[in-house]
Amino acid sequence: NAGVMQNPRHLVRRRGQEARLRCSPMKGHSHVYWYRQLPEEGLKFMVYLQKENIIDESGMPKERFSAEFPKEGPSILRIQQVVRGDSAAYFCASSPRGTGGPPSPRNQPQHFGDGTRLSIL
Amino acid sequence: SQQGEEDPQALSIQEGENATMNCSYKTSINNLQWYRQNSGRGLVHLILIRSNEREKHSGRLRVTLDTSKKSSSLLITASRAADTASYFCATVAGAGGTSYGKLTFGQGTILTVHP
Numbered sequence: 001n002a003g004v005m006q007n008p009r010h011l012v013r014r015r016g017q018e019a020r021l022r023c024s025p026m027k028g029h030s031h032v033y034w035y036r037q038l039p040e041e042g043l044k045f046m047v048y049l050q051k052e053n054i055i056d057e058s059g060m061p062k063e064r065f066s067a068e069f070p071k072e073g074p075s076i077l078r079i080q081q082v083v084r085g086d087s088a089a090y091f092c093a094s095s096p097r098g099t100g101g102p103p104s105p106r107n108q109p110q111h112f113g114d115g116t117r118l119s120i121l
Numbered sequence: 122s123q124q125g126e127e128d129p130q131a132l133s134i135q136e137g138e139n140a141t142m143n144c145s146y147k148t149s150i151n152n153l154q155w156y157r158q159n160s161g162r163g164l165v166h167l168i169l170i171r172s173n174e175r176e177k178h179s180g181r182l183r184v185t186l187d188t189s190k191k192s193s194s195l196l197i198t199a200s201r202a203a204d205t206a207s208y209f210c211a212t213v214a215g216a217g218g219t220s221y222g223k224l225t226f227g228q229g230t231i232l233t234v235h236p
Contacts (some may be wrong), residue, residue, distance in 0.1 A: 004163070006163075033222075042226035042227055042229050043209070044226070045223045045225065055221055056221055056223060059223075091163055093224075095222060106151050106221070107169070107213075109154060110154075110164075110224060112156075112163035112164040112165070114162050114163040
C-alpha cells in the first residue's frame, strides 16, 4: 500500500512564476492536509480538504495561494506569483475518516509525504 | 500563537541512554501526537494519546499526558543511533472547535544519539 506521494520533490521557480505542488493521499484516505515548514521551524497548518471540498483554509494566505482536491486525481496546492518568502518545504498529509459521528478525523494519525522543497530564485 | 513548545530544543546522548523530551501547550485538546522527522523526509507518526489518557506505551516509547499542566513527555528508552531525528509534538484542538483534526505543531527537539 503506497504511502502519501508528493511531487515534485524539489521545485525551483523565479519570482513571479507559478508553483504547483501535487499530493496523492494514501489509498482509502479521504482527508488531505497541507502544511508548510520554514527553515528551523515546526510545521504550520495551511488547509484541510476532502474530495471536492475545502473544509478549513484558515492557515492559508488569502492571496496567491489556492488548493483543490478534485473528484479524480491528486490534491494540488498552487502558489501564484511566487516571492522569496514562499521558499519552504510543503508537506501533504492524509488520514482516513474518523469513527463515530460526523466525518471528523480528529483521532486519526496523519500520514505524511516526503514534501516538496520549493526554492524561489 | 504557537500551541506546542518543546524542551529541550536539542538533546545529545550516547547509545543505550534514555531520551526525554517535553511538550507544553496552551489550549484544550482532543489528543496529542508525537511525530519523528528524519532529515529531508516527511513526518512519521509515533504515538497518539487522547485527552482522557495519562500514559501510553509503544515499544521503546512511553508518552505521558498531564492535562492539568497542559504538558506531555516522550521517553525513548535504550536509544539507538537510528533514533537520531527531530521529534515534534502536535495537538488537535478539543471538542466544540472546528479543528477537524488539523495538527498544531511545536518547534521540535533535535535528538542526536552517538554510537
